[in-house]
Amino acid sequence: MRLASVNRKLVLTLVALTALxxxxxxxxxAAFRDLKDRRDLLSLxxxxxxxxxxxxxxxxxxxxxxxDASASPLRFDVVYRRxxxxxxxxxIHYAMHHMEDGNTFEDIAGCGAKAVRSCxxxxxxxxxxxxxxxxxxxxxxxxxxxxxxxxxSVSGEPGHVDSRLLRHVLDHTHRPxxxxxxxxxxxxxxxxxxx
Numbered sequence: 001m002r003l004a005s006v007n008r009k010l011v012l013t014l015v016a017l018t019a020l021x022x023x024x025x026x027x028x029x030a031a032f033r034d035l036k037d038r039r040d041l042l043s044l045x046x047x048x049x050x051x052x053x054x055x056x057x058x059x060x061x062x063x064x065x066x067x068d069a070s071a072s073p074l075r076f077d078v079v080y081r082r083x084x085x086x087x088x089x090x091x092i093h094y095a096m097h098h099m100e101d102g103n104t105f106e107d108i109a110g111c112g113a114k115a116v117r118s119c120x121x122x123x124x125x126x127x128x129x130x131x132x133x134x135x136x137x138x139x140x141x142x143x144x145x146x147x148x149x150x151x152x153s154v155s156g157e158p159g160h161v162d163s164r165l166l167r168h169v170l171d172h173t174h175r176p177x178x179x180x181x182x183x184x185x186x187x188x189x190x191x192x193x194x195x
Contacts, residue, residue, distance in 0.1 A: 041178055044185040047073045049098045052181060056152070056173040058094050061184070069184035074098045078184060090160035092169060097151040108151045109144045126170075128163055129155075145170055 045052055048071045057078050061067045067080035076096040082089045097108045106112055109129055111119035116137050118130045125147070131140035142155035143166035154169045155161075176184070 037179075037182055040186055040190060041182045044190075045071055045181070047071050048076055049073060050076070050096070052178065053175060055176060055181065056096065057176045057180070057184065058092070058154070058169045059172040059174055060092070060169065062180075067184055068187075069181075071185060074100065090156045092161070093153075093155045094169060094173075095153045097153065099149045099151060105144070105146045105151055109142075109153070122163070126167075128166075141166065143167060143170060 041052070048055070055076055057069070058080075060082055061078060061080050064080040064082065067078060069076065069078045071077075075098060078094045080092055082092045099105075099108075105127075109119060109127055110117050110131075111127065111129060116132055116134055118132070120128045122128050122143075125145055127144045127146070129140075129142045129144060131137055131142070133139040138157075140155055140157060141161055141163070142153055143163060144151055144153045152170060154166045156166065
């Protein structure tokens with residue numbers, strides 16, 4: 001009888017220690033993943049001239065699986081295929097451009113290249129740019145919004161997008177949560193030197 005009581009206590013102790021060990025491993029893995037995510041986000045957004053809270057992404061990105069983003073010292077880009085059937089929808093390119101000293105809105109919009117691009121002011125500090133099909137350029141349609149030290153643009157292929165769709169994308173943006181921003185910026189298999 002006494003031996004059964006000792007065995008039962010031993011089994012209960014082993015079960016409790018196993019559960020405690022499993023819980024500690026789960027906590028450690030979650031803490032490590034959280035730390036890795038924070039370090040990756042910091043590394044991927046380091047080149048940007050804006051804080052993460054100042055970044056905007058199109059609302060439609062939330063519904064698209066193939067959205068991708070990139071960051072550089074002068075711009076933040078988001079590219080996604082828009083539409084219910086993402087294989088057939090138009091490719092949308094949304095970008096935030098940083099205005100550096102000496103850089104003008106016309107430089108960013110490329111309106112000076114008359115043989116390649118035609119630009120029209122459409123109000124509200126917006127310029128519609130049509131890129132012509134030439135030997136060194138593909139046709140395109142873009143809408144640029146001048147916000148002073150920031151220019152926001154959205155573009156797509158003519159015939160698949162129009163100025164209303166482009167304006168809708170510019171007007172419907174949100175501040176991405178860190179998890180959404182990380183999902184957009186981190187490519188599959190991304191590694192840092194500490195991973």
